[in-house]
Amino acid sequence: MNQLPYREFPNEITQTVSILRPFVDRVVDRSALQTLAQRYSELDVDAVEACLAFLRTTADVQAALDTHFARYGLSMGKFTLLMQLSQVDGLTPSDCAERSGVTRATITGLLDGLEREGLVERRPCPDDRRMLRVHLTNVGRNLLDRMLPDHFCRTTGLMANLSSNEKTTLIKLLKKLQAGTPAMMQP
Amino acid sequence: MNQLPYREFPNEITQTVSILRPFVDRVVDRSALQTLAQRYSELDVDAVEACLAFLRTTADVQAALDTHFARYGLSMGKFTLLMQLSQVDGLTPSDCAERSGVTRATITGLLDGLEREGLVERRPCPDDRRMLRVHLTNVGRNLLDRMLPDHFCRTTGLMANLSSNEKTTLIKLLKKLQAGTPAMMQP
DNA sequence: CTATATTAATTAGGAAGCTAACTATTAGGC
DNA sequence: GCCTAATAGTTAGCTTCCTAATTAATATAG
Known part of the structure; x- marks a missing residue:
């Protein structure tokens, strides 16, 4: 078993509050999902895949933001x-x-x-x-002044792979996802 | 100031590990963002809006999942x-x-x-x-057997507002977002 | 005008993350 | 074959979130 990158950023205060990476791409690949679907008729493979893709992105973005903010001693x-x-x-x-x-x-x-x-x-x-x-x-104000240019640059960078239309579409689809959360919470 | 719904689900072990709701829709509306953009030339309003929309969805989905799992005594x-x-x-x-x-x-x-x-x-x-x-x-196996039908139903419900094409598009766009995380982390 | 409600902030205690350091145990180099 | 490396798991101590209870101050009802 090979060495795990437990410390990707040695000597930095990364304090990565990473959400548990959903097990897609790790344990449950599409074929495993399909096997499970045979046992559980309720399992909609496409829905689960989309959900896991979202959770995985969530974890990665969170981790990225955490390391970014940690540079300035912030969460x-x-x-x-x-x-x-x-x-x-x-x-x-x-x-x-x-x-x-x-x-x-x-x-x-x-x-x-x-x-x-x-x-x-x-x-x-x-x-x-x-x-x-x-x-x-004043210290707080100075910290913000000092970090915001970098912060906005990085935010732009985070979104740089999405065109203007794609950003709009993403927001629309995220709203539809958000609209589904009551189904997850309801009694 | 009106009473806040700090306990949306009284008498339930919700243990909602909610990520801090991004301040969009709360403090920073689009006009506030545009004001900020005048001070910081690096601020790309569309990028920040998309980022905040994502974070907000993230928080809501996390909260929904947490309450769902809490029903079964799990995280x-x-x-x-x-x-x-x-x-x-x-x-x-x-x-x-x-x-x-x-x-x-x-x-x-x-x-x-x-x-x-x-x-x-x-x-x-x-x-x-x-x-x-x-x-x-056996207790663990039974818990899974008992909860998985509900779990998959709710996952389907979470995604129910997205058509099949939209789920595919969402996954594609999430991958592009994920591809931007190095920009946030890089030294 | 006093007794009760509500509100604001804190505290206490718990969960789920993290890093760093520690203890065993195994593996490898000379 | 021993000494050092690496590996597996745990522990200790921190952060950020939570709920529930506590304390102090204000508002309200009779």
Whole structure:
């Protein structure tokens, strides 16, 4: 058994929060799927293949973004927070949670990290003492200024293999995929 | 500010490992993006929009899968492991790691959980005492048998809004997106 | 105007990832 | 044949997410 590339980027803080690579291309190839389909009449080979292709892309893009952000000592969550604050200064932690789609508990943790690193500041809110206002520090603002050109270049690069029409089509198809998620969640 | 649906599924073990919802549709609408684009010439609005659409779909599909698997007391990682073992009995933890695309340390943790729940068994390997062989128990096999019909139905449901041609197109476009990940990672 | 509701933030505890370091065991070189 | 390399699995410690419970402050109802 050959050596695995467990550390693709030695001596870098990659912190790749990779989602489990779906087992397509690894365990379940198309023929294995067809064998399974014989046992389970519910299995639609094309649907499963498309799903696995999506999950695999998801994992790869996540990993790529994680290594990108790690270069600047950030995670995607922290970056999102910094971007929010650069757009609207003085958001409350609850605002941040709502806009990010994560819980307030998670925001507490991310802000702890950002504050420890000096990128962000929590200030008391005089009119309602339950609340806080979160502000970018100059260090935080400078970090964004420094990284955004690279960030946007890389985003363009990520999409560079798709033509303008293809990007539009991709968005359309992703919306259709999104519309299927209730079927996965429903009781 | 209105009450947030922090618990969309009360009294259920949802354990939704949702990726941070990208801030599109929340903070940065198209006009905000265009404003940013004036400051950063590197920003390609279409590329960023496509990227955010993808990330948002990613988050929603992940959340849907997590709630689906949680119904059976599983995570996606644990399910993947069970499926691997149902295809090839007696894999070593290293095999599992390689096939899943996660580290061996992660596999140790997942196997601990699966073994605690009685779904899986670690047995010593006589010819090489460094290794272990992992086997499904009957409980594990039964769980899979019980859940797979539902699982495949829901997978079909997830993809139900895409025609056969659209699924093919989606896979093609996802491959092109995947081909862009090196641009995000490169030094 | 006090008792109860709600809201904001945090804390505690857990899961699933990661890296790095450690322990056994096996394999290979001289 | 021993000494060193490599390999397999685990452990320790970190991050980011979650839910549930706690604390403090405000709002509301009677």
